[in-house]
Amino acid sequence: MVAATIFLTSYGQLVLKWQANVPHAPLPGWLGRLPVVVQMLARPWVLSAFVAAFGASLCWMMALSRLELSRAYPFMALNFLLVTLIAIPLFGESLSPAKIGGLILIVAGLIVISQGAP
Template structure:
């Protein structure tokens, strides 16, 4: 059950990042600085999907609090690297982002680092 909090932290964080990217891509920011940017942020904060992404971030934080209360931080923190891997991989089919050879190598290095640090 305790590892469920770590998994929920990852899933909710990934969800939040992907939803915010999706919504930000639907309404590009105004090139104006100052009031234009402020209005853009306010408009974004009123969108239900954006609010769901922010709620996911809050819930992820709550799950993380539960996780760190049950495990040594050095044991579970490396799993947060899965956020980079999952968001990087899911951005390819969802947003048409490229997955170059260097990105693949980088993601594999993150996974290797996760394996090494979680066994220590």
């Protein structure tokens, strides 16, 4: 359930970034006068990101019913790793030495925390 939470959360973030950068024609009539962020809510991909967020919440609740929060929560940091690494090829984002160092620290932290868990 933790892995499903991480996957669904990462999916949602990547889709929202993609859709925020894709130009779309304004909605017809008075709907076209709504702020762009509100108009985005009519896009199927954006709606799928919200469904994924809801699904992630359900998975998280199931995970927490079986695991201690202190054991499960550190793995949510994997979202940073996945989103960063996937955003490089998808969106042409850079991978600086500082980002690499941060990602290494996240992985090292997860290793250390998982060793201390009973």
